[in-house]
Amino acid sequence: MTLPDGRAVVEAREGDGATLSIHGAAIGDRVYTGAITFFALCVPLLLLAIAWEIGVAGWPTLHKFGFGFLTSSDWDPVKGEFGAAPAIYGTIVSSIIALVLATPLAIGVSLFLSELAPRWLRQPVGFLVDLLAAIPSVVYGLWGIFVLLPVLRDPVMPFLRDTLHLDKTGLFTGPAYGPSMLAAGIILAIMVLPYIASVSREVLLAVPRSQREAALALGATRWEAIWGAVLPYARSGIVGGVILGLGRALGETMAVTMLIGNRPEIAASLFAPGYTMASLLANEFSEASSDAHLSALMAVAFVLFVITLIVNGIARWLVWQVSRNTSGRTA
Amino acid sequence: MATERSNLQDDVSLMTRHAATIEAPPRMRVGSLDAYFGSVHAVKGVDMQIRDRQVTAIIGPSGCGKSTFLRCLNRMHETVPTARVEGEVELDGRDIYARGVNAIAVRKHIGMVFQRPTPFPTMSIRDNVAAGLRVIDGAKWSRAETDQIVERALTRAVLWNEVKDRLSTSAIGLSGGQQQRLCIARALATEPTVLLLDEPTASLDPISTQAVEELVYELRSDMTIVIVTHNMQQAARVSDSTAFFLNGELVEMSDTSAIFTTPRDDRTEAYITGRFG
Numbered sequence: 001m002t003l004p005d006g007r008a009v010v011e012a013r014e015g016d017g018a019t020l021s022i023h024g025a026a027i028g029d030r031v032y033t034g035a036i037t038f039f040a041l042c043v044p045l046l047l048l049a050i051a052w053e054i055g056v057a058g059w060p061t062l063h064k065f066g067f068g069f070l071t072s073s074d075w076d077p078v079k080g081e082f083g084a085a086p087a088i089y090g091t092i093v094s095s096i097i098a099l100v101l102a103t104p105l106a107i108g109v110s111l112f113l114s115e116l117a118p119r120w121l122r123q124p125v126g127f128l129v130d131l132l133a134a135i136p137s138v139v140y141g142l143w144g145i146f147v148l149l150p151v152l153r154d155p156v157m158p159f160l161r162d163t164l165h166l167d168k169t170g171l172f173t174g175p176a177y178g179p180s181m182l183a184a185g186i187i188l189a190i191m192v193l194p195y196i197a198s199v200s201r202e203v204l205l206a207v208p209r210s211q212r213e214a215a216l217a218l219g220a221t222r223w224e225a226i227w228g229a230v231l232p233y234a235r236s237g238i239v240g241g242v243i244l245g246l247g248r249a250l251g252e253t254m255a256v257t258m259l260i261g262n263r264p265e266i267a268a269s270l271f272a273p274g275y276t277m278a279s280l281l282a283n284e285f286s287e288a289s290s291d292a293h294l295s296a297l298m299a300v301a302f303v304l305f306v307i308t309l310i311v312n313g314i315a316r317w318l319v320w321q322v323s324r325n326t327s328g329r330t331a
Numbered sequence: 332m333a334t335e336r337s338n339l340q341d342d343v344s345l346m347t348r349h350a351a352t353i354e355a356p357p358r359m360r361v362g363s364l365d366a367y368f369g370s371v372h373a374v375k376g377v378d379m380q381i382r383d384r385q386v387t388a389i390i391g392p393s394g395c396g397k398s399t400f401l402r403c404l405n406r407m408h409e410t411v412p413t414a415r416v417e418g419e420v421e422l423d424g425r426d427i428y429a430r431g432v433n434a435i436a437v438r439k440h441i442g443m444v445f446q447r448p449t450p451f452p453t454m455s456i457r458d459n460v461a462a463g464l465r466v467i468d469g470a471k472w473s474r475a476e477t478d479q480i481v482e483r484a485l486t487r488a489v490l491w492n493e494v495k496d497r498l499s500t501s502a503i504g505l506s507g508g509q510q511q512r513l514c515i516a517r518a519l520a521t522e523p524t525v526l527l528l529d530e531p532t533a534s535l536d537p538i539s540t541q542a543v544e545e546l547v548y549e550l551r552s553d554m555t556i557v558i559v560t561h562n563m564q565q566a567a568r569v570s571d572s573t574a575f576f577l578n579g580e581l582v583e584m585s586d587t588s589a590i591f592t593t594p595r596d597d598r599t600e601a602y603i604t605g606r607f608g
Contacts, residue, residue: 212410213407214449214514216407217405217407217445218462218518219435219438219439219463228465232453232454233453
C-alpha cells in the first residue's frame with residue numbers, strides 16, 4: 001500500500017521503517033498545529049485591524065482637538081465643533097447605574113438557583129433568566145418606551161424625588177420627563193442581568209460541596225455557609241461575570257438610544273436626558289456628510305474602543321488580584 | 332472521679348482502661364438508626380453506645396454505610412437532598428433528632444473533619460481557625476481573645492509551631508497534612524464535646540497520617556472521638572473500641588483489642604483477616 005505522496009505504510013510496520021510512521025504522524029500534527037495557530041491569530045489580527053481602521057479615520061479629529069475632544073461639551077457638526085465629553089460621561093454613568101442595579105439582583109437570582117431553589121424549579125427559572133439575553137435590543141427599547149418610561153414618569157420619579165426626598169442628593173432632581181439617564185441605566189440593568197446571573201450561577205455551582213459542608217459542620221446556618229464559604233470561594237468568578245456585563249453595557253446601542261433622550265449635555269441629575277457614545281454613533285453616522293463630522297464620529301468610536309479596553313484591563317487585573325489569593329485551592 | 336479517670340488513662344494497660352470506661356456513662360447513644368438516600372437504605376437499624384473520652388473507630392468495606400452513619404451523628408446527613416434519617420441519636424441523654432432540636436446547635440457541640448482537607452481558601456490561617464467562633468450564639472470575642480483561642484486550638488492540633496509565624500497568610504499555602512490539622516484545629520476552636528473524623532487521613536501521605544493519628548490519640552484525654560477509617564491498622568493504633576459495619580448493618584462492636592484478636596462474628600473475622608473488602 002502506498003500513500004499518494006509515495007510513502008509506504010505497510011513496509012513501515014514490517015521493517016526498519018518505524019521512522020516513516022513517526023514522520024507521517026509529525027506532518028499531520030504540523031498541519032493541525034499550523035491550522036489552529038492560523039485561526040487563533042485571526043482573532044487578534046481582526047481586533048488590530050479594527051483598531052487601526054477607526055484610529056486612522058478618527059486621527060484628524062483627535063489631532064485637531066487634542067485632549068479637548070474628551071473634555072469639551074460642544075458638539076456642533078455645522079460649525080465643526082466636536083467635543084465628546086457628554087457622550088463619554090453618559091456611557092460611563094449609564095453603565096454604572098446598570099451594574100449597581102443588576103449585580104445584587106443577578107447574584108440573588110444565581111444564589112437562589114444554585115443554593116435554595118428546589119431541583120424542579122432550577123431549570124425553568126434558569127432558562128427564563130437566560131432567555132432575557134435572547135430578546136433583541138430594539139424590543140427592549142420598545143418595551144422601555146411603552147412600559148418603562150410611563151412608569152418612571154409617574155409614579156417612580158416623583159416618588160424618588162418628593163416622597164423619599166432624594167432630590168437633596170442632587171441625583172434625583174428636575175422634571176420627570178421619562179427619557180433619561182435613569183431610564184437607560186434601568187434598561188441596561190435588565191439587559192446585562194442574564195450575563196451576570198448566568199456566569200455567577202455556573203461559578204456558584206462549581207463551588208465544591210465540601211466547602212458548604214465544612215461551614216455547616218462548624219454550626220453555620222445555611223445563610224452563614226453561603227455568605228462565609230460559598231460566596232468568597234466564588235467571588236473571582238462573580239467579578240468576572242460583572243465585568244462581562246459591564247462590557248455589554250458600555251457598548252449597548254439600540255435600547256439606550258431609544259430611552260436616554262439623546263441630549264449632549266452633562267447633567268448631575270439622573271432624571272435629565274443624556275447621551276452615550278454608542279447612541280451618538282447610531283444617530284449621526286448615517287447623516288454625517290462632511291469629512292470632519294465622519295472623522296469626529298470615528299474618533300468617538302476609537303475612544304469607546306479604548307475605554308472598553310481599559311475597563312476590561314482593569315477587570316482582568318481585579319480578577320487576577322482576587323484569584324491570586326485563592327490559587328492552588330484544594331477541591 | 333475525673334482525676335481518677337485521667338490517671339487511669341495514663342496507664343496503657345487495656346484492662347484498667349476497660350475497667351475505667353465501664354463505669355462512665357456513654358457520651359452518645361444511638362438507637363435503631365436508619366438512614367436513607369432516596370430509596371437506598373444506607374444504614375440499617377444500628378444501635379451503639381459511644382463512650383466518653385475514648386476513640387471509637389468505625390471500620391468496614393467501601394459503601395458499608397460507615398460515613399453515612401457518622402454523618403447522622405451530627406445531623407450532616409440531612410443536608411444532602413433526598414437524605415432521610417429515622418431513629419434516635421442521644422447526646423448526653425438528649426435526642427438530637429427530637430422535635431424542636433436545632434440541627435445547627437447540634438453541630439456546634441459535635442465537630443466534624445472530612446476526608447479531604449477543606450480549608451476556606453479565601454481566609455488566612457488565623458481566620459480559618461476562628462471561622463467557627465463567629466457562629467456561636469451571643470459570643471463576641473475581642474481580637475486578643477480570638478488570638479488566644481486560635482493559638483490554643485492550633486497548639487492542640489500540633490500545628491502551632493509550624494504556622495505561628497505566618498498566621499495571616501493564606502491557608503492554602505499549607506501542605507495537605509497541615510491543612511487537615513488546620514481543619515482539626517478549626518473544629519477544636521469551638522470546644523465541641525464530640526469530634527467526628529471521616530477518614531481524616533485518606534488523602535494524606537504516611538508522615539502526615541502519623542501526625543494526625545498521634546493527634547487523635549492525644550485529644551482522647553479530653554474529648555470523645557469517633558473516627559471512620561478504611562484502614563484497619565489505623566483503627567488498631569488509635570482506637571479504644573471498634574465497630575465493624577457491613578452492608579449498612581453494625582455487625583460487631585467491642586474493645587479494639589478484642590475485635591482484632593477474638594472477633595465473635597465470622598464476617599468480622601473474614602474482613603480483618605483480609606478475606607474481603
